[in-house]
Amino acid sequence: MTRLRLPVPDDAAVLDGQNSPDGAGAENWHGYRSPGQYLRRIESGDLINEEHGLLVVVDDDDRVVGDVSWVRLLNGPPPHGYCWNIGVWIAAQARGKGHGAAAQRQLADYLFANSYYERVEAGTEAGNIGEQKALERAGFTREGVLRHACWRDGAWRDMVVFSKLRGEQ
Numbered sequence: 039m040t041r042l043r044l045p046v047p048d049d050a051a052v053l054d055g056q057n058s059p060d061g062a063g064a065e066n067w068h069g070y071r072s073p074g075q076y077l078r079r080i081e082s083g084d085l086i087n088e089e090h091g092l093l094v095v096v097d098d099d100d101r102v103v104g105d106v107s108w109v110r111l112l113n114g115p116p117p118h119g120y121c122w123n124i125g126v127w128i129a130a131q132a133r134g135k136g137h138g139a140a141a142q143r144q145l146a147d148y149l150f151a152n153s154y155y156e157r158v159e160a161g162t163e164a165g166n167i168g169e170q171k172a173l174e175r176a177g178f179t180r181e182g183v184l185r186h187a188c189w190r191d192g193a194w195r196d197m198v199v200f201s202k203l204r205g206e207q
């Protein structure tokens with residue numbers, strides 16, 4: 039079973055797996071980041087606040103298989119236009135086992151339960167078929183394409199936007 043929990047310092051090594059082209063995933067590699075960023079963030083204690091959050095994804099044996107994160111975004115005018123935008127990463131060896139879909143379903147449930155926002159959204163590159171299928175499996179609805187919304191690997195990329203509204207399964 040897939041679960042979400044707070045990260046602890048020992049989890050940082052697995053999360054650092056994202057800091058390489060192979061580990062990040064083909065459509066998810068945006069270049070190197072400073073080494074040790076996860077450990078520093080975990081040790082800082084600034085994991086969850088009103089703007090953003092980070093949890094790890096664990097398997098039946100409490101082994102870390104990835105992470106989920108979220109940021110607050112403004113789509114409509116303030117103060118009532120906020121939503122959550124979520125992201126997910128599953129380590130290469132743990133992909134294709136249902137963790138990505140389950141983690142995003144659980145994260146949406148968590149955010150609806152712990153904030154009053156109406157909308158959880160996720161964007162992924164048009165070429166990232168795995169993430170699009172995982173979002174559909176997690177109960178998200180495809181809304182449309184943002185043209186050239188993301189620069190990666192020397193080119194502008196279209197992003198597909200998905201959302202889940204409060205109460206949707």
Ligand SMILES: CC(C)(COP(=O)(O)OP(=O)(O)OC[C@H]1O[C@@H](n2cnc3c(N)ncnc32)[C@H](O)[C@@H]1OP(=O)(O)O)[C@@H](O)C(=O)NCCC(=O)NCCS
Nearest residue numbers: 063127128133134135136137138139162168169171172175
């Ligand atoms: C994308 C990602 C989150 C999907 O998580 P996952 O645990 O591998 O996917 P799941 O096992 O939950 O699979 C969910 C569905 O997607 C399908 N799927 C998963 N990876 C796929 C791929 N590469 N190509 C086609 N379909 C794929 C599964 O078959 C399943 O389909 P189903 O609902 O019809 O049964 C994961 O592969 C990953 O972290 N990739 C690298 C990072 C990344 O791209 N993150 C998203 C950035 S926006």
